[in-house]
Amino acid sequence: MIVKVDNLVKRYKELIALDHFSMEVREGEILGLLGPNGCGKTTAINCILSLLSFDKGEVEVLGKKMTPDAYDIKRQIGMVPQEVAVFENLTVKENIDYFCGLYIDDRSLRREYVEEAIDFVELKDYIGFYPKKLSGGLKRRLNIACGIVHKPRLIFLDEPTVAVDAQSRNFILEGIKKLNREGSTIIYTTHYLEEAEMLCNRIVIMDNGKSLVSGTNQELKAMITTTEKIIVRFSQDDDGIMERIGDIPHVIEVTEEDGDYIIKFENGINNISNLLEFIMENNLIYTKLYSQLPTLNDVFLELTGKGLRD
Amino acid sequence: MKTLLRNCIYQGKNVYRDMGFLFWGLIYPIILVSFFYIAFSGISNIGLEDIDIGMERENPISAILETIDMVNIVEVPRKDANRNLAEGNIDGFIDEDLNILVNDSGINQTMIKGIVEQIKQMNSLNRPMENYDFEANYIADRDQEANGILVIFYSLIGMVSTYSVFAGIETVSLAQGNLTNIGARLNITPLKKKDFLFAGIIVALAFNLLANGLLLLFIEFVLKMNLLREARYSLALIILGNIFGVSLGIFIGASNKQSIGVKTMFAIASTLFLSFLSGLMSPDIKIILDKNLPILGRINPLAIIGNSLYRVNLLGNTKDVGVGMALLTLYSIILIFGAYMFLRRRNYDSI
Ligand SMILES: Nc1ncnc2c1ncn2[C@@H]1O[C@H](COP(=O)(O)OP(=O)(O)OP(=O)(O)O)[C@@H](O)[C@H]1O
Numbered sequence: 001m002i003v004k005v006d007n008l009v010k011r012y013k014e015l016i017a018l019d020h021f022s023m024e025v026r027e028g029e030i031l032g033l034l035g036p037n038g039c040g041k042t043t044a045i046n047c048i049l050s051l052l053s054f055d056k057g058e059v060e061v062l063g064k065k066m067t068p069d070a071y072d073i074k075r076q077i078g079m080v081p082q083e084v085a086v087f088e089n090l091t092v093k094e095n096i097d098y099f100c101g102l103y104i105d106d107r108s109l110r111r112e113y114v115e116e117a118i119d120f121v122e123l124k125d126y127i128g129f130y131p132k133k134l135s136g137g138l139k140r141r142l143n144i145a146c147g148i149v150h151k152p153r154l155i156f157l158d159e160p161t162v163a164v165d166a167q168s169r170n171f172i173l174e175g176i177k178k179l180n181r182e183g184s185t186i187i188y189t190t191h192y193l194e195e196a197e198m199l200c201n202r203i204v205i206m207d208n209g210k211s212l213v214s215g216t217n218q219e220l221k222a223m224i225t226t227t228e229k230i231i232v233r234f235s236q237d238d239d240g241i242m243e244r245i246g247d248i249p250h251v252i253e254v255t256e257e258d259g260d261y262i263i264k265f266e267n268g269i270n271n272i273s274n275l276l277e278f279i280m281e282n283n284l285i286y287t288k289l290y291s292q293l294p295t296l297n298d299v300f301l302e303l304t305g306k307g308l309r310d
Numbered sequence: 311m312k313t314l315l316r317n318c319i320y321q322g323k324n325v326y327r328d329m330g331f332l333f334w335g336l337i338y339p340i341i342l343v344s345f346f347y348i349a350f351s352g353i354s355n356i357g358l359e360d361i362d363i364g365m366e367r368e369n370p371i372s373a374i375l376e377t378i379d380m381v382n383i384v385e386v387p388r389k390d391a392n393r394n395l396a397e398g399n400i401d402g403f404i405d406e407d408l409n410i411l412v413n414d415s416g417i418n419q420t421m422i423k424g425i426v427e428q429i430k431q432m433n434s435l436n437r438p439m440e441n442y443d444f445e446a447n448y449i450a451d452r453d454q455e456a457n458g459i460l461v462i463f464y465s466l467i468g469m470v471s472t473y474s475v476f477a478g479i480e481t482v483s484l485a486q487g488n489l490t491n492i493g494a495r496l497n498i499t500p501l502k503k504k505d506f507l508f509a510g511i512i513v514a515l516a517f518n519l520l521a522n523g524l525l526l527l528f529i530e531f532v533l534k535m536n537l538l539r540e541a542r543y544s545l546a547l548i549i550l551g552n553i554f555g556v557s558l559g560i561f562i563g564a565s566n567k568q569s570i571g572v573k574t575m576f577a578i579a580s581t582l583f584l585s586f587l588s589g590l591m592s593p594d595i596k597i598i599l600d601k602n603l604p605i606l607g608r609i610n611p612l613a614i615i616g617n618s619l620y621r622v623n624l625l626g627n628t629k630d631v632g633v634g635m636a637l638l639t640l641y642s643i644i645l646i647f648g649a650y651m652f653l654r655r656r657n658y659d660s661i
């Protein structure tokens with residue numbers, strides 16, 4: 001385990017931001033810390049990194065207890081904070097070089113790393129710019145570069161792609177995968193399901209300061225009872241249809257959303273044909289019908305009773 | 311060592327590119343000193359320039375007057391005296407019979423009258439003129455009056471010597487995770503906070519000393535005022551002022567959670583207020599306080615710097631300078647220690 005967090009409790013006065021939060025990270029993986037706004041992701045990261053004191057619990061990083069002056073651990077860590085944190089009066093390149101120099105003494109190696117980081121976030125055309133002249137998205141990219149430039153063994157990224165456009169976001173996600181392939185372990189917080197699904201080997205789902213479950217994408221989906229969702233739309237309304245759909249084998253829930261019926265199934269392999277049979281028996285005409293595997297949102301929904309999407 | 315150097319370079323760049331620093335550290339003092347110079351130029355000139363006395367070549371007292379440092383003899387024929395007076399080439403004209411022609415009434419004219427009266431008296435008493443010390447009796451008097459105004463300039467130099475306070479505030483803010491995002495970020499790098507602060511202090515001192523130097527050059531060569539005659543003590547006082555300033559900045563920075571802007575305004579206001587008490591703006595304040603509350607002038611750090619500069623340079627009095635310097639050093643140590651306590655307490659809860 002490269003990071004071990006055991007029963008962390010963190011209070012901000014009355015507010016309990018972390019409530020016996022536990023988590024483990026394995027060397028070499030990309031771990032997603034997924035949860036809605038305010039669930040405690042940033043607080044968790046800051047506690048792990050000893051930026052914040054906590055009331056209870058234990059944190060081990062790289063096999064040792066993490067403390068504010070554990071400089072040997074800090075040497076091997078990189079962090080991209082949620083808030084942009086760069087020097088306002090240093091240029092893009094100077095900022096990246098400054099942070100790189102805190103870890104890398106060798107001058108030519110540093111120059112190489114700085115160039116790579118600039119390519120990584122595609123800021124080549126902006127190396128002489130001061131941060132205040134950069135757009136919000138470009139600033140975030142600089143923020144990322146400053147945190148990963150020294151190629152650390154363990155990287156924390158706290159919602160790095162917020163406010164970055166779709167194209168750059170994909171580029172950054174690819175870059176993170178590349179860092180991971182080159183040997184960095186990644187801890188990535190996000191409230192974007194899609195990012196977690198596409199990027200992470202393992203995901204920890206968090207809500208209200210607790211870690212609810214953790215596992216791979218598949219494992220998480222296997223944990224819930226819903227195994228399939230079928231969305232269907234009929235050409236005309238039919239009273240009491242929801243109840244009757246509910247009688248189809250393996251259906252666990254039927255909901256209506258803008259005229260679409262969303263039918264959740266547990267188990268069963270013939271769900272679509274069972275539904276089609278039902279439609280024919282009732283002389284219904286459908287205008288839309290498709291099947292979906294459950295998403296992380298469904299996992300979240302089942303675990304907490306609320307959706308993760310805003 | 312390498313870490314320190316790199317931090318100095320980058321923090322230095324971060325500071326000198328900041329318009330706020332350039333303004334408060336460099337431009338504002340130059341504006342202030344120019345403002346005071348213009349406002350008091352009528353009075354301060356006399357303290358700095360010689361008295362020009364016109365007379366004809368054969369005038370017997372020219373030999374006596376020539377021995378007085380502050381008097382400058384200008385050869386003017388009697389018939390041109392009025393024109394030269396009107397044009398301001400001379401402050402007064404003395405003829406062979408020791409009659410005085412003036413066109414103005416000011417301290418210089420009073421001075422000329424005083425000197426001439428003295429000569430007349432000595433003549434009538436048949437005393438040898440060489441024995442009389444004009445410098446001590448008249449010129450010193452006159453300087454005393456002008457020196458009141460010079461207090462302002464020494465106070466100003468004293469005040470700006472403490473302007474390392476701004477960079478001190480900045481560096482401690484950048485180092486603290488609970489004050490700036492950069493601080494939080496730096497807290498998870500292997501850089502030790504004390505290394506960052508140490509580099510910041512060096513940068514603060516270097517920049518402010520440079521800014522002080524530029525101000526002094528401006529005073530010397532543009533305003534043509536010769537204020538620092540006693541270089542060694544002056545330099546020591548200015549350096550101590552800088553050290554006090556940066557200590558104050560670190561203390562202000564570490565002691566509370568206000569923004570850098572608020573802290574900077576607080577620093578400007580407090581140094582300005584203490585300088586005001588030490589005679590900046592109006593020497594009368596200083597005179598009143600020295601009379602009624604003399605302790606204030608002795609413990610007010612800005613007054614210590616300003617007064618010591620004044621005494622050392624104008625009066626050649628170095629008697630109490632050591633005490634003042636010791637006090638400034640003590641203040642700096644106390645402030646740094648206080649800041650250290652604040653920083654230590656926050657060490658763990660960095661945000
Ligand atoms: N310094 C603080 N003082 C008091 N409460 C705080 C502080 N920082 C965070 N909180 C509270 O703690 C809770 C967790 O905040 P945190 O920033 O960790 O959430 P998050 O999961 O990172 O959210 P987001 O996705 O918006 O970044 C929130 O309710 C927040 O309001």
Ligand SMILES: [Mg+2]
Nearest residue numbers: 041042043082
């Ligand atoms: Mg957050």
